[in-house]
Amino acid sequence: MAINLIPEEVAPKGAAARLSIFLRTVSAIGLTLFILVVFGLTSYYLVNYFQLRASESRQENLKNVISSLQDTESSLILLRDRLSKVKEVYAHDSADKNINAVSQVFAQVPSGISISDFETTLKKIDMSVIAQSSLSLSQFINVLITSDLFETINLKSFSFNPTGGYVATLEMFVK
Amino acid sequence: MKKSFIPPSIQILIYPTLLLSVLVILILIVINFGFSQITKQRQAMSETAQNEKILAEKEATLSEVSGTVAANANSVSLALPEDNPALFIISQLKLLAISKSVVLKNMKVGSGTEETSLLRVALSFNADGQTVNVLDFLNSIENVSPIITIEKVKMSQIGGILSADTTVRGYWSLLPKTLPKITEPLKNLSDAEKDVLDKILALTPPSFAEIIPAQASARDNPF
Numbered sequence: 001m002a003i004n005l006i007p008e009e010v011a012p013k014g015a016a017a018r019l020s021i022f023l024r025t026v027s028a029i030g031l032t033l034f035i036l037v038v039f040g041l042t043s044y045y046l047v048n049y050f051q052l053r054a055s056e057s058r059q060e061n062l063k064n065v066i067s068s069l070q071d072t073e074s075s076l077i078l079l080r081d082r083l084s085k086v087k088e089v090y091a092h093d094s095a096d097k098n099i100n101a102v103s104q105v106f107a108q109v110p111s112g113i114s115i116s117d118f119e120t121t122l123k124k125i126d127m128s129v130i131a132q133s134s135l136s137l138s139q140f141i142n143v144l145i146t147s148d149l150f151e152t153i154n155l156k157s158f159s160f161n162p163t164g165g166y167v168a169t170l171e172m173f174v175k
Numbered sequence: 176m177k178k179s180f181i182p183p184s185i186q187i188l189i190y191p192t193l194l195l196s197v198l199v200i201l202i203l204i205v206i207n208f209g210f211s212q213i214t215k216q217r218q219a220m221s222e223t224a225q226n227e228k229i230l231a232e233k234e235a236t237l238s239e240v241s242g243t244v245a246a247n248a249n250s251v252s253l254a255l256p257e258d259n260p261a262l263f264i265i266s267q268l269k270l271l272a273i274s275k276s277v278v279l280k281n282m283k284v285g286s287g288t289e290e291t292s293l294l295r296v297a298l299s300f301n302a303d304g305q306t307v308n309v310l311d312f313l314n315s316i317e318n319v320s321p322i323i324t325i326e327k328v329k330m331s332q333i334g335g336i337l338s339a340d341t342t343v344r345g346y347w348s349l350l351p352k353t354l355p356k357i358t359e360p361l362k363n364l365s366d367a368e369k370d371v372l373d374k375i376l377a378l379t380p381p382s383f384a385e386i387i388p389a390q391a392s393a394r395d396n397p398f
Binding site: 030 | 185247
């Protein structure tokens, strides 16, 4: 049987003793958890650290490879730059489509029709046509309409000369 | 025995309370410091992973195009050169006119003008010939390199000969001066860019004559 030599008045009271035991237990559990958390955080940090180093090393290798392909990179950037500018050029208005349209019309001009003057700008085509008869003129107009090349065809002037025939001036806008 | 002023019920609580307080302070410090370090590390890892992905894509793109890009860049640089292409255009137009049996007259070159990032030069000339030939010539202008666009054509027929008073435009543009940073992404050409490239590759390039230096030969005796 254990003998308590502490004087009765010095011995802690029951509630204080229980609180002390509780605090010690909480401290012990807390310390254990703290050590575990520190260990976990350190491990996590170290794993990430090595992953980061490995990634940096891979990046350096890639940078070296890319540096060795610098000529290719310059060519690709030049190509891109030129292509974007060429797109700008093609986006500009040009009379090329008007010339294409007129060529198709010229290929289908019926007999008795002579195109005396023709002018194309970026936006429109002006054409003077001499027709020997009203039939050939109507055939020509029919060619223009059925070609489906023009959005608008305006008849700007129309005259008749007994020696030359019908003279029509047309203003056309390509689709 | 020396009697303490602190009651035993308090004394017994001092040590565990102190221990718990120190533990709480330590936990706060470690969590604060540890998590901030890990957050920084995660950010660095995220950036590194992003850079690595960009670099890998860039390396793959460059390796993929390395065989063809130089030739394509040359073709496109001929189509849209860095200097005024008026001389090339005149040469191309004359070659084209010969091939289409068209006579070019009154060739004039205007001064260069700047338009956004593009510079352009106007050339005017008269193309005379049979109607079919002149139209064929005008239609073929868009198929030569450097790129030429027709601005204006005025045609008149005199005695079965068509005379086309034509104004065309040639373009050039300054080259890019700097390369992007190594970590900037670089992608292969888009479909739209490939379409434009195909169009340019189909153009007839200017022909360059190479003058071969004459071989050394024995001099005749002048006496």
